[in-house]
Amino acid sequence: MEEQMKEWLEPYSTTDYKTSTFETMQEQAKEWLDQGKVDLFLGYKMVQGHPLPHFFKKDNLDEVDDLIFGQARYSLEKIATKIAAEHPEMKIGLLVRDCNQRALNVLYVWNQLNPDNMETINVNCCPSKLKKHADCSYLEPEKYGSYKKMVGIDNNMEVEAAEEFSQEERYNRWLYEFQKCLKCYGCRDICPVCFCKECSLEHPDLIATGSIPPEVPIFHLVRAVHMGGRCIDCGLCEDACPSDIPLRLLYRKVSETVEDVFGYKTGTHTDQSPFNLLGDEVTLEPKPL
Amino acid sequence: MDYKMIPSVCSYCGTGCGVLFQVMDGKLTGTMPMKTHPVNEGKLCIKGWNLHEHVVSDKRLQTPLLKKDGQLQEATWDQAIQTTAGKLKAIIKDHGPDSVGVLASAKITNEENYLAQKFARAVIGTNNVDHCARL
Ligand code: SF4
Ligand code: SF4
Ligand code: SF4
Numbered sequence: 001m002e003e004q005m006k007e008w009l010e011p012y013s014t015t016d017y018k019t020s021t022f023e024t025m026q027e028q029a030k031e032w033l034d035q036g037k038v039d040l041f042l043g044y045k046m047v048q049g050h051p052l053p054h055f056f057k058k059d060n061l062d063e064v065d066d067l068i069f070g071q072a073r074y075s076l077e078k079i080a081t082k083i084a085a086e087h088p089e090m091k092i093g094l095l096v097r098d099c100n101q102r103a104l105n106v107l108y109v110w111n112q113l114n115p116d117n118m119e120t121i122n123v124n125c126c127p128s129k130l131k132k133h134a135d136c137s138y139l140e141p142e143k144y145g146s147y148k149k150m151v152g153i154d155n156n157m158e159v160e161a162a163e164e165f166s167q168e169e170r171y172n173r174w175l176y177e178f179q180k181c182l183k184c185y186g187c188r189d190i191c192p193v194c195f196c197k198e199c200s201l202e203h204p205d206l207i208a209t210g211s212i213p214p215e216v217p218i219f220h221l222v223r224a225v226h227m228g229g230r231c232i233d234c235g236l237c238e239d240a241c242p243s244d245i246p247l248r249l250l251y252r253k254v255s256e257t258v259e260d261v262f263g264y265k266t267g268t269h270t271d272q273s274p275f276n277l278l279g280d281e282v283t284l285e286p287k288p289l
Numbered sequence: 290m291d292y293k294m295i296p297s298v299c300s301y302c303g304t305g306c307g308v309l310f311q312v313m314d315g316k317l318t319g320t321m322p323m324k325t326h327p328v329n330e331g332k333l334c335i336k337g338w339n340l341h342e343h344v345v346s347d348k349r350l351q352t353p354l355l356k357k358d359g360q361l362q363e364a365t366w367d368q369a370i371q372t373t374a375g376k377l378k379a380i381i382k383d384h385g386p387d388s389v390g391v392l393a394s395a396k397i398t399n400e401e402n403y404l405a406q407k408f409a410r411a412v413i414g415t416n417n418v419d420h421c422a423r424l
Contacts, residue, residue, distance in 0.1 A: 055293070073324065086290075186322070240322060
């Protein structure tokens with residue numbers, strides 16, 4: 001993985017590339033704001049030494065010179081859904097990495113955003129099985145200690161490697177991971193494609209309340225199942241998890257199953273999800289296994 | 290339409306996680322972890338994630354309440370302070386300063402906490418000062 005990432009990073013690691021990209025995207029954003037193609041542009045700006053999501057507007061075009069992108073990765077599209085919920089007619093421009101674009105596709109499919117109101121400037125990044133080429137090292141894997149490797153699941157593992165453990169060992173290793181959960185709901189709250197008004201993770205009939213860790217493994221498995229046809233492998237959940245639980249790996253397995261059974265590659269297009277059941281008729285069509 | 294992300298620090302415990310307050314049209318709507326903050330590196334506990342709730346909660350008191358005839362009733366700040374001062378004086382007179390304890394809070398500033406302990410020690414005359422994070 002590390003070797004591969006170095007390879008991906010190589011062609012884009014020069015400062016020249018960054019400077020010219022910054023200028024190009026600033027000009028583009030200015031033009032859109034000026035011409036009224038977008039009412040507001042979501043990108044990043046350095047504030048108090050931190051790259052933070054920032055909203056650029058027509059009445060302050062000069063500020064667009066501060067538009068940047070860098071290693072910090074926020075779900076700008078999730079912020080866009082909050083704005084669109086209050087101001088549905090608002091035209092929003094967005095700086096997107098590939099993971100943001102995949103999340104946007106899912107949000108269009110689930111009617112959380114109207115594609116006609118969105119304009120995007122793409123920056124290349126985010127290594128994922130859904131997008132191999134990347135120019136950001138943000139997701140360069142963290143190194144984990146030997147105890148975790150001995151009794152838990154190394155977050156950098158591939159699905160295939162994790163499946164090599166015997167069933168009993170695999171179960172115990174995952175339980176070790178799940179039991180560290182603080183029930184902060186950060187995985188859900190940060191997730192660009194978690195938008196349900198009523199969340200099953202808070203449903204007392206599904207998951208017992210009042211204890212930490214939450215009921216395991218059900219808490220994590222309920223979320224994993226709900227990520228079928230939704231998760232776009234951005235890894236923000238795992239980034240936000242204070243307990244380093246290998247959530248991304250878990251949801252990758254779910255996405256693999258969705259792809260195997262329904263031939264549906266979540267986030268790479270805007271075709272209807274096999275789980276988007278409207279009306280009375282069930283139209284799920286599993287592929288023959 | 291106005292949407293801002295305001296960087297701040299979580300006030301619930303001494304860890305000091307970096308947060309971003311999401312403010313839409315002048316209303317506080319949410320809290321997010323600050324991804325580049327050296328303390329929490331983009332992670333929060335459940336208290337941090339819900340920081341905005343204690344600001345916008347309907348249950349939040351807007352005026353002081355005084356108990357009259359067994360019922361809590363709205364009062365002015367002047368009434369509340371006069372009543373409290375009078376009662377504290379009476380208690381200290383009858384039972385001594387150590388019959389009073391001052392509980393400071395994680396949700397006020399460092400300076401306000403300093404004032405609270407100063408009030409306990411210099412005005413009331415007790416070392417009974419503690420903090421909500423230890424309760
Ligand atoms: S990787 Fe995590 S945060 Fe990203 S879409 Fe999947 S579940 Fe949501
Ligand atoms: S982010 Fe991690 S600790 Fe928090 S609820 Fe999700 S799995 Fe549990
Ligand atoms: S988010 Fe949690 S751990 Fe961090 S400062 Fe707030 S209360 Fe403390």
